Amino acid sequence: MSQQSASFKPKTVSSVLKLHLKNEKVTVKKRPLCLVTELMRIFSKEALTRAADQAKNEGDSQVTLEHFEKILPQLLLDM
Structure with a gap:
């Protein structure tokens, strides 16, 4: 199995940011x-x-939503 690095497309990130910006003129x-x-x-x-x-x-051999729910509070505090 080849290991690929996950990434986000900058255009997608830009679109998400624009959804949360109050001023539409901000770039x-x-x-x-x-x-x-x-x-x-x-x-x-x-x-x-x-x-x-x-x-x-x-x-467990598979990661489920419950595993994310358990780690999320500490993850958010660490960031």
């Missing part, structure tokens, strides 16, 4: 967009790793 420049995209990638990877560890600790 996100390329460098800050790259930074936010990288932060989202790191956050997602950390969440997946912690959920997988939680599943392993419980003796």
Whole structure:
């Protein structure tokens, strides 16, 4: 099995950011967009790793929503 690095498309991240901006005229420049995209990638990877560890600790072979729910409070506090 080949290991691929997960990533987000900058255009998708930009669209999500625009949904939450109050002023429609605000634009996100390329460098800050790259930074936010990288932060989202790191956050997602950390969440997946912690959920997988939680599943392993419980003796499960698959990660479920319950595993994410268990790790989410600490993950948000750590960020």
